[in-house]
Amino acid sequence: MESGDKVWEVFIQKKPGLAFKHVGSCHAYDKKMAIQNARDLYTRRGEGRALWVVPADAIVAVPLDDSEAFFDPGDDKVYRHATFYKTPDGVKYL
Amino acid sequence: MDLTIKNNEAKFLVRLADTSLILGQRLAEMCSNGPFLEEDIALSNISLDLFGRAEEMYKIICDIEGNNFTPDDLVFRRNEREYFNIKLVEQPNEDFAWVIVRQFLHDIYVQEVYTQLLNSENSEVVGLAQKVLKEVRYSYIHSKDWMERLGLGTEESNARVQSAVDHQLKYIEEIFAFDELDKTYLADSDQLRSVWENDVNATLAACNLERKEIMPLTMRDFRDGFHSEHIGHLLSIMQYLPRAYPDAKW
Numbered sequence: 001m002e003s004g005d006k007v008w009e010v011f012i013q014k015k016p017g018l019a020f021k022h023v024g025s026c027h028a029y030d031k032k033m034a035i036q037n038a039r040d041l042y043t044r045r046g047e048g049r050a051l052w053v054v055p056a057d058a059i060v061a062v063p064l065d066d067s068e069a070f071f072d073p074g075d076d077k078v079y080r081h082a083t084f085y086k087t088p089d090g091v092k093y094l
Numbered sequence: 095m096d097l098t099i100k101n102n103e104a105k106f107l108v109r110l111a112d113t114s115l116i117l118g119q120r121l122a123e124m125c126s127n128g129p130f131l132e133e134d135i136a137l138s139n140i141s142l143d144l145f146g147r148a149e150e151m152y153k154i155i156c157d158i159e160g161n162n163f164t165p166d167d168l169v170f171r172r173n174e175r176e177y178f179n180i181k182l183v184e185q186p187n188e189d190f191a192w193v194i195v196r197q198f199l200h201d202i203y204v205q206e207v208y209t210q211l212l213n214s215e216n217s218e219v220v221g222l223a224q225k226v227l228k229e230v231r232y233s234y235i236h237s238k239d240w241m242e243r244l245g246l247g248t249e250e251s252n253a254r255v256q257s258a259v260d261h262q263l264k265y266i267e268e269i270f271a272f273d274e275l276d277k278t279y280l281a282d283s284d285q286l287r288s289v290w291e292n293d294v295n296a297t298l299a300a301c302n303l304e305r306k307e308i309m310p311l312t313m314r315d316f317r318d319g320f321h322s323e324h325i326g327h328l329l330s331i332m333q334y335l336p337r338a339y340p341d342a343k344w
Contacts, residue, residue, distance in 0.1 A: 026132050036236060037132035040139050 007056040008034040010041070012048035020052055028053075097163055097172055103216065104158040105178075106275040108168075109317065110207065111151035112179035115169060116325070117200060118144030119332050120187060129190050136236060137193065143229040147222070154218050155253040156320045170336040174326055182265040188258070191244055191251070195258035198237040199294065202268060205230045206289045210281040238297060245301025256303055263308055265322070273317055 005027055011020040023042050028034035034053040043051060062070050078084045099105050104151040122140035128134025152165035183200060187193050212225040270290075274282045280286060290319065298305050312322035335342060 027130060028132065032239065036239070037136070039232075040136040041132060044139060 004029045006034075007061060008038065008053040009056050011052040011054070012042060013050040013052075014048045015048065020050070023047070025056060026053070037054040095163060095167060095171060097167060097176060099155065099159060101158045102223075102275055103279060104155045106279040107151055107155050107158075107219070109178045109180075110204075111148045111155060111168075112177050113183050113200075113204075114151065115177040116147060116177070116328065117183035117196075117274050118142075118195075120183065121193070121330055123187055124193060127187075139245045140197070140233050140236070143233065147226050147229070150222050150225075154216070154222070157218075166336070170333050174321055174329060177321070177325065177329070178316060178319060179321075180265070180269050180316050181313070181322045182262060182269070184322060184328060185262060185265065186324055188261075189254055191254035192258040192262070194237055194244060195255060195262050197233065198241050198294035198297070199262060199266065201230055201234040201237050202290050202293045203286070205234055206286050209278065210221065210286065211279075213281045214279070241296040241297055241301050241303075245298075252302060255301075259298065259303055260306055263305070264311060264313075267308070267311070268313060268316055275317075318343075 006029070007025050008028055009025050010023050012023050013020045026034065026037040026041050028037045031053070035051060038051055038053050074080055099108055121137050121144065123133065124137045125141070126134065128137055148169075149165055153166050155168070156162075156164060180200075180203075182196060185192065185196055205227070208223040208226045211219055212227075213222050214223070219272045232272045239254065244251040246252070270283075272280075277283050295305060
């Protein structure tokens with residue numbers, strides 16, 4: 001599509017009170033078109049009762065190149081995991 | 095097989111069912127031909143709504159007629175002159191503006207028709223009308239939105255939507271030439287016209303579009319099974335398979 005076309009991320013809430021879940025994306029020129037396109041693409045089979053669309057460029061993401069620095073789980077540092085610690089006698093319901 | 099519809103209520107309802115079916119077929123032709131993916135799917139969704147609506151209406155008609163034939167018989171085994179849709183909906187998909195204008199003019203009309211059918215004495219018709227109104231409300235939002243976008247868009251989009259309006263308004267007059275059946279089964283046929291006129295005039299004005307004077311046309315009535323030249327081609331494509339292979343199963 002020509003200029004003005006943007007990608008929007010689509011989120012659906014299944015029932016009131018539940019978290020909105022990311023379901024995919026759609027193309028649209030503005031907010032109104034985005035919500036209609038999202039409705040036509042993602043909600044025709046009772047997927048939910050509420051819909052959000054967010055311009056994809058409004059979402060801040062970790063640059064792919066930095067992912068190692070951001071997400072290194074530190075597997076060598078065993079003390080980061082709860083299982084490293086012994087459960088004292090007498091502690092219930094843990 | 096005799097597919098003549100004899101009961102008066104069924105004769106009235108088949109006009110609505112056929113209008114729904116033929117527009118559904120026209121929109122189905124847009125599948126994979128939409129201007130972009132999302133709009134392609136939107137048009138296909140509306141097409142499916144129209145087919146569903148027609149099927150439910152044909153079931154009601156078949157019941158009234160004693161189930162001597164099925165909805166499939168009505169759809170695939172009738173010829174042009176046995177179809178009773180308004181001529182507006184058989185107009186071709188000349189370009190996207192035509193698709194939108196046709197949809198918009200149709201949506202206002204059926205929205206009021208089904209609103210009035212909420213007062214029908216036939217409970218099945220009332221049930222169907224309730225369901226249809228939800229669908230039509232969305233379709234109307236969609237078509238009106240595009241009327242604004244195209245009307246207020248570029249010079250090119252405005253010119254295209256204006257030419258679609260000029261052509262399709264020719265097929266409106268017959269809708270409001272009500273006969274006794276319309277007057278019997280619609281709660282208020284005069285109101286149908288005034289609601290339609292008000293909305294169309296307001297929308298065209300708001301979208302920078304003109305409603306031009308239509309020269310008087312001699313056009314025979316859709317209620318008697320008359321059509322524009324386009325219906326034959328539409329039916330020949332829609333009915334090809336069951337006509338060529340009458341024993342074919344879904």
